[in-house]
Amino acid sequence: NAGVMQNPRHLVRRRGQEARLRCSPMKGHSHVYWYRQLPEEGLKFMVYLQKENIIDESGMPKERFSAEFPKEGPSILRIQQVVRGDSAAYFCASSPWGGNEQFFGPGTRLTVL
Amino acid sequence: GENVEQHPSTLSVQEGDSAVIKCTYSDSASNYFPWYKQELGKRPQLIIDIRSNVGEKKDQRIAVTLNKTAKHFSLHITETQPEDSAVYFCAASMIGGATNKLIFGTGTLLAVQP
Numbered sequence: 262n263a264g265v266m267q268n269p270r271h272l273v274r275r276r277g278q279e280a281r282l283r284c285s286p287m288k289g290h291s292h293v294y295w296y297r298q299l300p301e302e303g304l305k306f307m308v309y310l311q312k313e314n315i316i317d318e319s320g321m322p323k324e325r326f327s328a329e330f331p332k333e334g335p336s337i338l339r340i341q342q343v344v345r346g347d348s349a350a351y352f353c354a355s356s357p358w359g360g361n362e363q364f365f366g367p368g369t370r371l372t373v374l
Numbered sequence: 375g376e377n378v379e380q381h382p383s384t385l386s387v388q389e390g391d392s393a394v395i396k397c398t399y400s401d402s403a404s405n406y407f408p409w410y411k412q413e414l415g416k417r418p419q420l421i422i423d424i425r426s427n428v429g430e431k432k433d434q435r436i437a438v439t440l441n442k443t444a445k446h447f448s449l450h451i452t453e454t455q456p457e458d459s460a461v462y463f464c465a466a467s468m469i470g471g472a473t474n475k476l477i478f479g480t481g482t483l484l485a486v487q488p
Binding site for chain 2: 292294296302303304305306309316317319320352354356361362363364365366367368
């Protein structure tokens with residue numbers, strides 16, 4: 262049973278470009294969470310999704326950030342017009358249902374030049 | 375909003391000694407408290423968790439205690455080994471509520487000296 266998959270593992274973008282981060286949850290998991298980890302800091306919640314629904318986006322910046330988890334395919338975190346402050350590791354986690362432990366993917370390390 | 379404080383930020387112990395990391399949470403509705411270990415450049419890995427209906431849980435050299443009244447929970451690692459060196463994060467969540475997001479502490483860098 263493969264774990265949570267994320268790609269790309271490393272992503273370099275120039276200021277103003279778009280970044281698309283993908284997360285495939287563990288088999289059988291229908292709940293996905295995105296967290297951001299700034300250098301040498303803890304993880305901060307961004308958004309919680311179930312298939313085709315955003316349940317909680319209270320941690321998402323109001324502008325430039327969006328997330329989706331379509332019926333088919335991976336969950337996607339999209340950052341438009343990236344700025345240097347967006348440089349961070351972005352982790353997704355999945356759980357089989359909302360009340361269970363969350364398993365993390367390997368993360369996508371975004372560097373904005 | 376919910377806040378989780380974690381202490382100490384760094385901890386250095388000799389191999390074989392015990393290590394204790396403490397966390398305090400603010401939201402009394404929190405009922406799930408996991409601990410994650412993160413090695414440099416790697417993903418956070420769940421090492422143990424506790425729910426609010428128990429006060430203590432143990433798994434080999436790792437134990438977690440929970441004091442709901444004081445809103446404290448702690449991670450105890452006994453007989454530490456060099457491979458225990460990593461950053462440890464506590465977290466709190468309210469399972470069964472509108473969201474199951476994890477609120478993380480700021481992390482503890484544990485260094486086990488051989």
